[in-house]
Amino acid sequence: MKKTVITCICLAAFCAVAIAAIYDESNFSAGGRMFQPAPTGHEVGKDNGSGRGIHHPSEDCGRCHRVGGRAEHYLWTMSGTLYNDRSGRSVLTGGEILMEDRDGNVISLTSNRSGNFWTTVPIASDPYTVSNYHGHEPFVPMYVEDDEGNLIEPADPENPKTWHYKTWLRKGNMVRTMMTIGGVGGSPVYNRMTCNMHHGGVAHRSGALWVGKKPTLPGYPDSELSYRKHIYPILRSNCAPCHIPGKTRTSVNTKTDLPEFGATATCIDYSGGLDLMIYEGSSVEVPKLDPDGMPSGTEIISKIGVTDVVDSNDPANSLLLRKTIFNGEEHGGGSFWKKRSPDYLALKQWIREGALEN
Ligand code: HEC
Numbered sequence: 345m346k347k348t349v350i351t352c353i354c355l356a357a358f359c360a361v362a363i364a365a366i367y368d369e370s371n372f373s374a375g376g377r378m379f380q381p382a383p384t385g386h387e388v389g390k391d392n393g394s395g396r397g398i399h400h401p402s403e404d405c406g407r408c409h410r411v412g413g414r415a416e417h418y419l420w421t422m423s424g425t426l427y428n429d430r431s432g433r434s435v436l437t438g439g440e441i442l443m444e445d446r447d448g449n450v451i452s453l454t455s456n457r458s459g460n461f462w463t464t465v466p467i468a469s470d471p472y473t474v475s476n477y478h479g480h481e482p483f484v485p486m487y488v489e490d491d492e493g494n495l496i497e498p499a500d501p502e503n504p505k506t507w508h509y510k511t512w513l514r515k516g517n518m519v520r521t522m523m524t525i526g527g528v529g530g531s532p533v534y535n536r537m538t539c540n541m542h543h544g545g546v547a548h549r550s551g552a553l554w555v556g557k558k559p560t561l562p563g564y565p566d567s568e569l570s571y572r573k574h575i576y577p578i579l580r581s582n583c584a585p586c587h588i589p590g591k592t593r594t595s596v597n598t599k600t601d602l603p604e605f606g607a608t609a610t611c612i613d614y615s616g617g618l619d620l621m622i623y624e625g626s627s628v629e630v631p632k633l634d635p636d637g638m639p640s641g642t643e644i645i646s647k648i649g650v651t652d653v654v655d656s657n658d659p660a661n662s663l664l665l666r667k668t669i670f671n672g673e674e675h676g677g678g679s680f681w682k683k684r685s686p687d688y689l690a691l692k693q694w695i696r697e698g699a700l701e702n
């Protein structure tokens with residue numbers, strides 16, 4: 345008993361050190377910020393844009409709010425709609441959209457009654473930004489250097505692709521960490537919130553920006569849970585943005601990503617080799633990129649699947665649940681549910697029943 349207490353204290357001390365890490369240019373990488381907790385101590389909603397903004401929820405605000413668009417007098421640096429669930433069934437009012445940019449500025453927005461949010465605050469830009477193709481290599485410098493490597497012309501700070509930040513969504517004590525910390529998508533004239541909007545499609549949507557505790561399905565039976573009918577949709581909706589190896593890479597697209605700096609220096613695959621869209625682990629052939637980031641043949645990668653992270657003899661102790669329960673093990677994806685949440689209970693029951701591919 346005593347031993348456990350001591351271990352807990354040590355763990356807590358270790359976590360405190362990890363949390364106290366100061367994030368700056370040197371560790372502003374996808375890996376460096378993986379476990380960074382959401383910032384606190386700021387005034388919530390301090391950066392909300394002015395106006396009512398209740399129209400066109402879920403639409404791409406930048407379609408009209410851009411230079412040359414129908415609402416070009418109102419240009420936002422960031423805008424969008426927040427939902428209760430990833431499939432975007434209902435909007436979330438009073439959720440917080442948090443960003444911490446490369447300079448350490450915390451930006452806090454709240455969603456209004458349409459779930460909408462928008463702001464005009466500047467987002468710090470990285471002078472050494474490299475652009476890429478839709479989140480993937482090859483990387484091309486957006487800045488100009490002389491032969492000695494001195495910066496002659498920084499990347500255009502007006503271009504949203506140079507804005508580097510990490511994002512969290514919060515509602516009460518529920519927090520969703522977003523996987524991408526660089527500006528993906530959008531265009532030189534308007535930006536788009538990245539991450540879950542961008543990866544792992546649900547039906548025709550690419551997945552809404554969401555935080556909340558609504559169950560994935562309206563209800564679950566008490567027993568005879570089905571992998572296909574109940575479990576897969578839960579994993580698809582909550583975990584797919586990060587857990588499809590090879591498809592869930594994220595990077596900050598900076599100078600060190602160029603081949604001469606070892607390529608993909610800030611690029612990591614958030615999945616940790618765990619594919620939650622497959623029942624069993626497997627080896628797969630994926631396209632390979634040469635050091636310049638051009639496609640060159642294929643390579644075989646092996647990945648683990650759902651059965652590798654469940655334990656039918658001790659369901660609650662399954663890695664899949666320990667990583668995702670509120671106040672559980674530290675997890676790059678954050679926590680998703682409490683012990684009484686319907687999704688959690690469904691997963692646990694299915695594991696208890698043998699985690700069948702039924
Ligand atoms: C189909 C085009 C279109 C889309 C999409 C759109 N807007 Fe607008 N928006 C407009 C127009 C037009 C105006 C009025 C512009 C003017 O008066 O010059 C406007 C004005 C606004 C205003 C200021 C007026 C007010 O309501 O107080 C806000 C705030 C706003 N929009 C927010 C948003 C947000 C947030 C989104 C995305 C969720 C969005 N808009 C999507 C067309 C659009």
Ligand code: HEC
Nearest residue numbers: 521523582583586614616618653663664667674675676677
């Ligand atoms: C925002 C990205 C993100 C989301 C969403 C996410 N994860 Fe993760 N997950 C990670 C990262 C990063 C790691 C590797 C670091 C770690 O162990 O936490 C990880 C690791 C794991 C591991 C440990 C794998 C191992 O072999 O050590 C499990 C289990 C896991 N996640 C389960 C889940 C489940 C279940 C969901 C959905 C309910 C989920 N994750 C959603 C980012 C995410």
